[in-house]
Amino acid sequence: MQRSTTLESLPTGRSAQREVVERARQSLGTIILGKDEQISLAIACLLARGHLLIEDLPGLGKTMLAQSLARVLGLSFRRIQFTSDLLPADIVGVSVFRQESGEFEFQPGPVFSQLILADEVNRATPKAQSALLEAMEEQQVSVDGNTRKLPTPFFVVATQNPGDQIGTFPLPESQLDRFLMRVEIGYPDAESERELIAGEDRRSMLREIEAVTGPDMLIALQEAVREVPVKDALISYVQALVLHTRESADIDIGLSPRGAQALVAAARAYAYVENHSGVYPDDVQAVFAAVAGHRLKPAGSTRFRSPAELCQHVLDSVAIP
Amino acid sequence: MTRPRGTDGSLLSSLPWTLSALIVAMAPHIPFIPIWITVIFVSCVVWRYVIERRRGVLPSPWLRGALALGCFLGVLATYSSISGVGPGSALLAVMAALKLLETRKRRDQFVLLFLSIFLVMSSLLREQFLWSLPYLVVSMLIIMSAWLRMSAGESQTARQSFMTGGRLMLYAAPLAIVMWVFFPRLSTPFWAVPIDTSRATSGLSDTMSPGDISELSMSDEVAFRVSFDGDVPAARDRYWRGLVLTRFNGRTWSGREPSISRSSREQIQALGERVDYEITLEPTRQQWVFALDMPYAWSLPRTFMGPQQQLARTTPIDQRIAYEVTSYTDFRVETDLSSLYRNWYSELPAGSNPRTVELAREMRAAAGSDQAFVNAVLQKLHEEEYYYTLEPPPLGRNPVDRFLFDTRRGFCEHYASAFSVMMRSVNIPTRIVLGYHGGELNPMGGHLIVRQSDAHAWTEIWLEGIGWHRVDPTAAVAPERIEMSASDAAFDGIGEAWGFAAPSRLLHQMTLTWDALNAKWNDWILGYGPETQNSFLKWLGMEDPTWRKMMLTLVGLVVGLIMLISVLLMIRYRPPAKDEAAILYQRFVKKVGLEPETGETAQVFALRVRDSGQVQPEKVDTITDAYLDARYGSGGEAAFARLKEAVSAMR
Known part of the structure; x- marks a missing residue:
């Protein structure tokens, strides 16, 4: 585990921490063009100690986003390509018998990194999927009866192609819940796409980009996020939103209390990224689609084509108290 | 595991406040504690600040430990004790300074501020003055503000911290007053505070040999204050009786240890009007209790009249005390004196001061009667060249001879001593009374201030049919010394010497005002005992x-x-709660004239309002920011105030 900064020299002032967030945002913005909202959401997700699911078609920069996040935040990074023959041991590691010592020695798997990109997670079998999801939930893995702690911070970015492709195992709802946010990247706008086509190769750019911070700072930031105040007025708003998802005719299954907690946690981190003095209704709205989109089950007869659209409808129907 | 010692500048904003609180708390100790502690204190303060400034590293635990041990031993060596007010406060001050060197976190700062409060409090154990109260208020205000600064962060201005600190103290004031008034005062305190023995005792000594009083005469310190129920007696009657000296060894007059005599009070025969008054006596660490000549009744407990009508308490007066006395300025004492006592009061050591004895016998023979002899002696002192001076030349053996015939310069005790020796030479019973004479009337407080410079010695002689009769030989030499108090004389002198009377009079006026305030403070606040x-x-x-x-x-x-x-x-308290900020925001919405859509946030609405062009964009931003900050953020009352102001400013 690499430590790029030590606790001694860690800037603790609020302004210094804010600066780190701002610089990370800018750095990411130079690589992933025209996706400021997704970048902010990804950072907020990390700061809220959640895991991120990026769902979109191939070639839209899912992997690039995960890699540049790891790079910019100075985290150790491993990529696991999920395939249909991936085994749990390929993820968590395996004990190998050593002839010379006559003992078993644990070979840690790729999961022992601070930022893991689980690429195309829906291609693997549920067995392999659950090995990762368990690690995400417990922050530790059990191998041969030994419990091993995962590094901190521990952040999983999983990507998934939309489920209507052949030979995939879409994650069930209960496991989608393990991800704090699900983000869709979408096509870039015309201007950004032009620059992407004409400009420098993104991969070589990624190699040159410098870390703006390190794991210790990230932990400090995660602590600072918890201090962002949530006022009664905002809780009322969140409650109204949650209640609406449960009572709306367009939604079969609304947000659970855990979903509501996730919404507040994500909004907190987003408010921090946006440098708000508390969680504003705007922050809740900004994270709502990402947090609630994969947690809601639309009614069969729904008129909405995508979860994002459904979420926007919810926001438009609930008055801010 | 060692604690990290690095600093990161995060205390930079609150540390100067903590440091100033410590310095303010330390200030009253500085004159009383050894200089090296002040030096260490100041260096630690500067050192710590520089460390924070440069984001340096705090000294290692070993160095800190060594410093702490060194300072402890230093205090022990300086005072040869660690208990008591002096060493205690010195130790507290030096350890507070050393605590600075391990202050890394907010918790350490809390400890430092607690220490400041202790330092402030311990300075009260030493002495309490009139200025102690303003000092207490100011220092507590600074400490409280430092406290608030520490937790306030950047959102609060220094002025706001001060205001909050002041408000908190105002809330606390009634509680403090109630506790002060009603907390039972005990005549014997629970806790015995060891008295700071470094201060010398002041007042009169139990013996008198020439030169003793001259030191006192220079001192401007207040001996006691007197407030009279009725008129203030005339200057010539203001003799404040203290102790009585009866034995003479040729050089030194001495009295007796204070003792109780039941009959001495009965020997007083009051003649004129009674004088009622109250004396506030500064601590003397002696037993003598002063009263206007001749005291007849007094309110002080454990106080008795000695055989020569001197008042004494059974325990030394080590705290300021107030007592009421009734005196008679016109009186007769002990008209019957047995021949045994007559001889005892006229004893002189054989062979001492022979010239004086011879002169007295000659004059007695010439005068014919005791009365005439007394007048003749006073006449001699008055008419011949004797000078009243506070800086008399030294007298060797037979000091009375030297004084009367050679140097001819001296002050009250020289005259009293010489006069007494002459009286005793012809067997007239004589004793010397030490006390104070005169006093300055303070027109502000209506009380009389008697200072150490008013210390005086006079004589009492016993005459057949009259009893003990006061004779002040100093009056014969320097009547102005008796008519006017010493400090007055000195004061006018200074004014004239410098050629301006008015400024010095103004200064004098201010001194008197200060004294009057002090007297009231002593009466009402410090004198609030059982x-x-x-x-x-x-x-x-x-x-x-x-x-x-x-x-x-x-x-x-x-x-x-x-x-x-x-x-x-x-x-x-009106919390800037949901409703208040929301109501103000509603007013803004109404004034704008646009209707927010369902689920439209304030920021989105603000964009729409800006686009409508009806309101200045900056105003929209100000109101939106203040509203969000007040209602959802940590802006609190300040943001609420901003919102209120901005909304009311809209037409």
Whole structure:
């Protein structure tokens, strides 16, 4: 585990921490063009100690986003390509018998990194999927009866192609819940796409980009996020939103209390990224689609084509108290 | 595991406040503690600040430990003790300074501020002056503000911290007053504070040999203050009787240890009007109790009249005391004196001061009667060249001879001593009284100030049919010394010498005002002891104020006051709650004239308002920011105020 900064020299002032967030945002913005909202959401997700699911078609920069996040935040990074023959041991590691010592020695798997990109997670079998999801939930893995702690911070970015492709195992709802946010990247706008086509190769750019911070700072930031105040007025708003998802005719299954907690946690981190003095209704709205989109089950007869659209409808129907 | 020692500049904003609180708390100790402690204190303060500035590293635990041990031993070596006010406060000050060197976190700063409060409090153990109160208020205000600065962060200005600190102190003031009034005062304190023995005793000594009083004469310190119930007696009657000296060894006059005599008070025969007054006596660390010649009744407990009508308390006076006395300036004492005592009061050591004895015998023979002889001696002192001076030349053996025939310069005790020797030479019983004479009337407080410079010695002679009769030979030499008080004389002198009387008079006026304030402070605040408390509570209507009743009242009042203050605060407190900020925002929405859509946030609405062009964009931003900050953020009352101002500014 690499430590790029030590606790001694860690800037603790609020302004210094804010600066780190701002610089990370800018750095990411130079690589992933025209996706400021997704970048902010990804950072907020990390700061809220959640895991991120990026769902979109191939070639839209899912992997690039995960890699540049790891790079910019100075985290150790491993990529696991999920395939249909991936085994749990390929993820968590395996004990190998050593002839010379006559003992078993644990070979840690790729999961022992601070930022893991689980690429195309829906291609693997549920067995392999659950090995990762368990690690995400417990922050530790059990191998041969030994419990091993995962590094901190521990952040999983999983990507998934939309489920209507052949030979995939879409994650069930209960496991989608393990991800704090699900983000869709979408096509870039015309201007950004032009620059992407004409400009420098993104991969070589990624190699040159410098870390703006390190794991210790990230932990400090995660602590600072918890201090962002949530006022009664905002809780009322969140409650109204949650209640609406449960009572709306367009939604079969609304947000659970855990979903509501996730919404507040994500909004907190987003408010921090946006440098708000508390969680504003705007922050809740900004994270709502990402947090609630994969947690809601639309009614069969729904008129909405995508979860994002459904979420926007919810926001438009609930008055801010 | 070692604690990290690095600093990151995060205390930079609050540390100067903590440091100033410490310095303010330290200030009153500086004149009393050894200089090296002040030096260490200042260096630690500067050192710590520089470390924070440069984001340096705090000294290692070993160095800190060594410093702490060194300072402890230093205090021990300086005072050869660690208990008592002096070494205690020195230790507290130096350890507070060393604590700075391991202050890394907010918790350490809390400890430092607690230490500041202790330092402030310990300075009161030493002495309490009139300026102690303003000092207490100011220092507590600074400490409280430092406290608030620490937790306030960047959102609060220094002025706001001061205001909050001041407000908190105002809330606390009624509680403090109630506790002060009602907490039972005990005549013997629970805790014995060892008295700072470094201060010399002041006042008169028990013996008198030429040169003793001259030191006192220079001192401007107040000996006692007197407030009279009726008129102030004339200057020539203001003899404040202290102790009486009866034995003479040729050089030194000495008295007796204070002793009780039951009959001495009965020997007083009051003639004129009685004079009632109250004396506030500064601590003398002696037993003598001063009163106007001749005291007849006094209120001080454990105080008795000695055989020569001198008052003394059984325990030394080591705290300021106040007592009431009734005196008669016109009196007769001990008209019958047995021949045994007559001889005892006229004893002189054989062979000493022979010239004086011879002169006295000659003059007695020439005068014919005792009365005529006394007048002749006074005449001689008055008419011949004797000078009153506070800086007399030294006298060798047979000092009275040297004084009377050679040097001819001296002050009250020289004259009293010479006069007494002459009286005793012809068997007239004589004794010397030490005390004070005169006093300055302070027109502000209406009281009389008697200073150490008013110390005086006079004689009493016993005459057949008259009894003990006061004769002040100094009056014969320097009548102005008697008509006017010493400080007055000195003062006019200075003014004239410098050629301007007015400024010095103004200065004198200010001194008198200060003295009057001080006297009231002593009376009402510092003198609030068991007796005063008792009478004050009776005056308040509490019958038979016992310890129990006072405690019950105290608890009741404290609980009541806290409840009252809380209720007041609750009534006054208008939280910038949801409703208030929301109502103001609604007013803004109404003024704008646009209707927010369902689920439209304030920021989105603001964009729409800006686009409509009806309101200045900056105003929209100000109001939106203030609203969000007040209602959802940590802006609190400040943001609410901004919102209120901006909304009311809209037409």
